[in-house]
Amino acid sequence: MEAIILEKETYLPAVVLDAQNERFEFMGKSIPENASEFFAPILVWIDNYIVIPNEETNVKFHLEYFNTSTSKYLLEIMRKLEKLYQNTDKAVMISWFVEDGDTDVEEAGLDYKAILKVPFEVITVDADGSIVNVIESTTPPRNGVTANTARPSESIPQNIRDLAKELLNMGDDLPPLVPATVHHAETVANDTAAADLDVVTSISDRLQKKLNQANETLQQQAEEIRQINQDLNFKNKELQETVDALTKARAGRRAATIVLFIAVGLFIVSEAIEWVIENMTQNVLAVYWVILIKLLIALLLKPIESVLETNILQHNAKASVQED
Missing domain, CATH: 3.30.750 (Transcription Regulator spoIIAA)
Incomplete structure (x- = not known):
């Protein structure tokens, strides 16, 4: 088969x-x-x-x-x-x-x-x-065959069971042995069905208890996982803030370095302009023009550094997105 x-x-x-x-x-x-x-x-x-x-x-x-x-x-x-x-x-x-x-x-x-x-x-x-x-x-x-461990009720076909009931209803017309035999068969079938029901009920209750315990364990594990996820999210947030701070600090250092070179270059240019003004012109106000130029250079250094830092951060962000 x-x-x-x-x-x-x-x-x-x-x-x-x-x-x-x-x-x-x-x-x-x-x-x-x-x-x-x-x-x-x-x-x-x-x-x-x-x-x-x-x-x-x-x-x-x-x-x-x-x-x-x-x-x-x-x-x-x-x-x-x-x-x-x-x-x-x-x-x-x-x-x-x-x-x-x-x-x-x-x-x-x-x-x-x-x-x-x-x-x-x-x-x-x-x-x-x-x-x-x-x-x-x-x-x-x-x-x-005993009352508690009998053959399954399925071994007694339904048509035989129905016939047995009809025979029981005949009463005195049957030999004394027949009703007793039929009663025994019915008792065996009923006892077997009752035993089966008791076992299934007992097993069902036990397995339901096991299922409830498993559900409680799963709920506890789910709560533990939820707490772990919360901790991870908090730590990830802290880590991201630290990374952002480090990235900003790195960008700030690069911007400061660039501004330093710009400042040195502008200082050299301003010194050259001052020498030209002092030696090639007799204008009394020339000194004030030199001071004004140096002051403008000093005032522009911080905005230039901020612009450079912003551009560096944006460039790093785009590069990170492309890598992902």
Whole structure:
């Protein structure tokens, strides 16, 4: 029969159902939006498989987390495997793998094991997948039916159940043994359904608690990240201000250097003009003109430095944008 191989996704587990290569595995997280749609083909595949099964069937579950709807379908899958084990002579084993220290998933596996009459082992593994310990392993007898560990209710078809109810209504027209047998079948089915409901409810409550704890942890981590981001933004702002101050200081030094050369040049020019005026003219006001020229030069140095500093900063900003 054709194998089912599904890759692991964020909220869906990896599934391998390959009878030819004897691989039956469920791995990862199982939080499907539509559990019925996801598990429907899997259940059909298992129904077809148990008609002509392998001599040995070892189904491995290694789930990090699963929601309530998944827990119901997992139990339904296990009930089908239980039916295969109880109604045939084939070897069946359910292996429930759990990360060492994950008590919630571990106890979920133990809950499943407690109500199933099929070989079941709970195994802890480390982060690398190596086996740490086999917590519990059981091999129940075949065809041993009790009120709490009965065959699944699906083994009693609905038409038979309806017929049983009709037989019960016949009362005295039936041999005494028939009502007792029918009552026993109904009791077994009801007890099995009740046990299944108890397990699913217990697992659901435990997983919901785990989910709440995970959400609280995520909220704490989100708050820590928010605080870290605030600190980083503040430090980035301080760093940017420091960089801007250093850039401005560097531009100021370059502008001051240029102004210094300009001042020296203007001073030399003014001295030359003063010598010309003193030696080639007899104008009394010439001295005042020289003083005025030097004063203008002194007054212009600071504005020139500011203009140069602004131009240098603008040039550096454009160069930085082009590099980015």
